[in-house]
Amino acid sequence: MLSQKSAETVRATLPAVGEAIGTITELFYRKLFTAHPELLRNMFNRANQAAGTQRQALAGAIAAFTTALVERPGTRPDALLSRIAHKHASLGVSAAQYPVVHRHLSAAIAEVLGDAATEEVAAAWDEVYWLMANALIEIERRLYAERGVLVGGTWRQWEVVERTRETADVVTFRIRPADGRPAPAFKAGQYVSVQVELADGARQIRQYSLTNGPGATVHSFSVKREDAGEGPAGEVSGHLHDHVHEGDELTVSAPYGDVVLDTTDSPLLLASAGIGCTPVVAMLEELAARGHQAPVVAVHADRSPADHALRADQERLVTKLARGTAHTWYERPEGDWPAERTGRVDLSGIEIPDGVQAYLCGPLPFMRSVRTQLLERGVHPSAIHYEVFGPDLWLTRDDGEGH
């Protein structure tokens, strides 16, 4: 809980900090990586740093957390932090790293605010930082404990037992623990971090959703190659495609992620686009395995049938469900594909069951479009869950829509 005195100061300075938050986060990362270059090489996603998206995501998270704090000073907005804590846990973030971040973040705030950063203002924002940091430390400690992960024990070696080409751009890796111990349990929708050593010696980390069923002893994940386009080529996806084969070892974290199915038998809508199909395939596996009885509407959008990874798995699993239906849209279909399923997702002709819980995974504009359509159809915002691969830009100030 934020103290009365600090709440007033934070409320008074929030507009100024909010206005300058982009500059503050940019300066913060510059200071952090000057002092600790190893963090940029081996923990942070350097492509997201170069693109500025990590900075935007941090700014969005700080703004959302602080706004929630001053609007409801009596409660700590933990729900906002769960997604970040899961990502941190998959990266092996430790409690000892929070004072380091604090040092550089408060220096950045002081430098950007200049004379406005009085002792009182600095103390109030310190309080905000430690409320946020301690909440994250607490959730991360619980996540590590639940998985039996000791400090420094985030990474395990896994062996690639099979590599399958799904489409021209997507490859699936099936992996099992190299030490022969069991694969950790996970919930459908969760991801693992994969750490690889690149040609320049940097150890970069990316997250991939697991696609296998919950009880499997071998885990699977699918990787879409990201060629250079608007942004640079994906360093880790390219490395996995070019250099990792059957029999090789991979360094992989325990599974994390807070976008998971609840255990009730509610009606579901699972909407995916492109490589966003991966967590949905795991969810369909779980629903089929547990004999889910309520309706499940599986919606998928892709560029073309040839680009549609894991299509056979999606189709097979939907037919296993008691009341599963599948609806697919292609922007560039083949053969006599129906006109009403050509282009992007249009839910107007789809029956949405009462009491539906919706899970969205795909490019951000896709998720925004589906969310808007669901809200128009009367689905409550609290029943719409989404998974973001990469920095969560849904919370950024430019969003205009919020979560």
Ligand SMILES: NC(=O)C1=CN([C@@H]2O[C@H](COP(=O)(O)OP(=O)(O)OC[C@H]3O[C@@H](n4cnc5c(N)ncnc54)[C@H](O)[C@@H]3O)[C@@H](O)[C@H]2O)C=CC1
């Ligand atoms: N949940 C997440 O955060 C995910 C993020 N991504 C990100 O998106 C990028 C592209 O993923 P790809 O598989 O290459 O997807 P893609 O670019 O092939 O798009 C897949 C489909 O998404 C739909 N879509 C795209 N833009 C849309 C829009 N403005 N409105 C409505 N529908 C739209 C279209 O039907 C399209 O065929 C990836 O590089 C990844 O970074 C991808 C999957 C999941």
